[in-house]
Amino acid sequence: MVETEATGQSRTTMTGRIPECDVDGIEWESVSCNLCGGDDTRPLHRLRERAYGLPGLFQVVECEQCHLVYLNPRPTRRSIRMFYPPSYAPYIQSQTESPPGRWGRMKSWIKRRIFETAGAMSPECVGQQRLKRSIWLTPLVWFYTLLNPRFIPFEEGKRVLDIGCGRGDLLRFLRDLGWEVHGLEPDPETARACRDRFGLDVIETEFEEYGAAPEPFDLVVFNHVLEHLHDPSEALRRANRLLRPGGRLLICAPDITSIEYRMFKDDWFSLECPRHLSHFSPTTLGQMLRQTGFTEPSVRYEPAEFTLRHSLEYRFHDRLILDRSSLALILLKGGCFLVSLMFAIAHRGSIITIIARKTGRG
Numbered sequence: 001m002v003e004t005e006a007t008g009q010s011r012t013t014m015t016g017r018i019p020e021c022d023v024d025g026i027e028w029e030s031v032s033c034n035l036c037g038g039d040d041t042r043p044l045h046r047l048r049e050r051a052y053g054l055p056g057l058f059q060v061v062e063c064e065q066c067h068l069v070y071l072n073p074r075p076t077r078r079s080i081r082m083f084y085p086p087s088y089a090p091y092i093q094s095q096t097e098s099p100p101g102r103w104g105r106m107k108s109w110i111k112r113r114i115f116e117t118a119g120a121m122s123p124e125c126v127g128q129q130r131l132k133r134s135i136w137l138t139p140l141v142w143f144y145t146l147l148n149p150r151f152i153p154f155e156e157g158k159r160v161l162d163i164g165c166g167r168g169d170l171l172r173f174l175r176d177l178g179w180e181v182h183g184l185e186p187d188p189e190t191a192r193a194c195r196d197r198f199g200l201d202v203i204e205t206e207f208e209e210y211g212a213a214p215e216p217f218d219l220v221v222f223n224h225v226l227e228h229l230h231d232p233s234e235a236l237r238r239a240n241r242l243l244r245p246g247g248r249l250l251i252c253a254p255d256i257t258s259i260e261y262r263m264f265k266d267d268w269f270s271l272e273c274p275r276h277l278s279h280f281s282p283t284t285l286g287q288m289l290r291q292t293g294f295t296e297p298s299v300r301y302e303p304a305e306f307t308l309r310h311s312l313e314y315r316f317h318d319r320l321i322l323d324r325s326s327l328a329l330i331l332l333k334g335g336c337f338l339v340s341l342m343f344a345i346a347h348r349g350s351i352i353t354i355i356a357r358k359t360g361r362g
């Protein structure tokens with residue numbers, strides 16, 4: 001066994017591949033549990049890549065000690081790039097989307113009014129007078145916040161860093177609320193699209209290569225990113241160092257203990273082999289946050305129709321359905337939204353948002 005990397009609790013060796021996984025061009029590594037450092041695991045799934053028809057067979061395991069679920073063995077940092085083809089959906093969307101027109105600007109204005117109201121009603125920044133004026137909007141604000149769990153009330157002069165910001169959806173949303181927004185995005189075309197189309201301050205870089213910021217951030221975001229990283233514990237420690245004391249961290253990721261996972265197992269869309277290297281639950285992610293200098297983790301659930309719809313497509317068609325204009329697909333989307341809404345209200349939705357604070361107050 002040749003040890004090639006030792007970061008945090010993750011030990012990496014190059015000799016762990018399973019023979020039937022072997023494919024030309026993929027460099028494999030075996031790792032210990034990123035949460036507890038243990039090596040005792042039980043296999044859960046053997047899966048191929050399904051979204052783009054790429055080669056390889058991948059094994060998902062569960063740590064016997066702490067129950068973190070992860071891909072092992074897995075492609076190295078260098079090899080994983082071949083599983084993000086130019087047709088990878090988040091890249092394509094960023095390059096085809098246009099800047100907002102009149103209707104888009106009106107939607108932003110409406111959103112901002114609703115979230116200003118929600119902010120006035122939140123325990124963090126509510127004043128009694130504003131609460132009284134806003135209370136009649138309670139059902140609307142509750143429902144809208146349920147649909148947008150990444151909402152964080154704006155406070156004057158606050159700075160946010162979105163790590164792996166993709167097409168900049170969340171940054172534009174937070175900018176509309178008044179935040180000073182910054183983003184990191186490793187894909188050159190996507191980063192350029194963010195800058196040119198939407199005027200966002202997005203640096204083209206991997207998070208691991210990002211140096212110190214000139215001043216600390218008030219909010220750091222991993223929006224569907226942490227599960228893609230080879231060393232999530234180290235990424236959280238790095239994020240911690242970028243925050244001011246008392247600053248907040250927002251993580252959005254699939255929940256491996258959700259009803260959807262239990263229903264679909266191998267066909268669950270969010271297994272997303274091999275791009276998702278870790279599969280978190282509120283428990284394992286909460287433990288990892290406490291180990292890396294965060295406190296008070298709170299969990300929100302959202303209706304995620306796309307994970308339910310894509311899981312159904314995998315179960316019954318063995319592939320994603322690309323025809324986005326058919327009536328059947330529109331009906332399927334509507335049905336999936338309603339079911340995923342019920343899951344979210346029951347706090348069993350497939351996508352979780354966890355918000356935690358850096359230990360210590362600023």
Ligand SMILES: [Zn+2]
Nearest residue numbers: 033036063066
């Ligand atoms: Zn473990």
